[in-house]
Amino acid sequence: MTGIDTTAHDDLIERDDHLDRRGISLVFAEMKGPIKDRLVKFGVGARFGPDHFFPTVNNAVKAYRRTSG
Incomplete structure (x- = not known):
């Protein structure tokens, strides 16, 4: 992900809800700081906390693997 606007934000929330209903957690890897900052600016910091971001895939x-047994 290299950029996010309000439409992408809405799509991301919709996708996260869809996955969550199926017991799947959406996480991000290698996301650049400015994108994470925009997510927080759009108010999704509570939805996507620090445990949703990883420095690498x-x-x-x-x-x-640790959490799935």
Whole structure:
């Protein structure tokens, strides 16, 4: 993800709700600081807390493996 506007924000929230209903957690890897800052600016900081962001895909996979048993 290289940018986000209000339409992308709405789509992201809709996608997260869709996945959540199926027991799937949406997380982000390698997201640049300015994009995370915009997410917070759009008010989704509570929805996507620090546990939803990983510095690399490898870190995200490792975290998934730890929590999924």
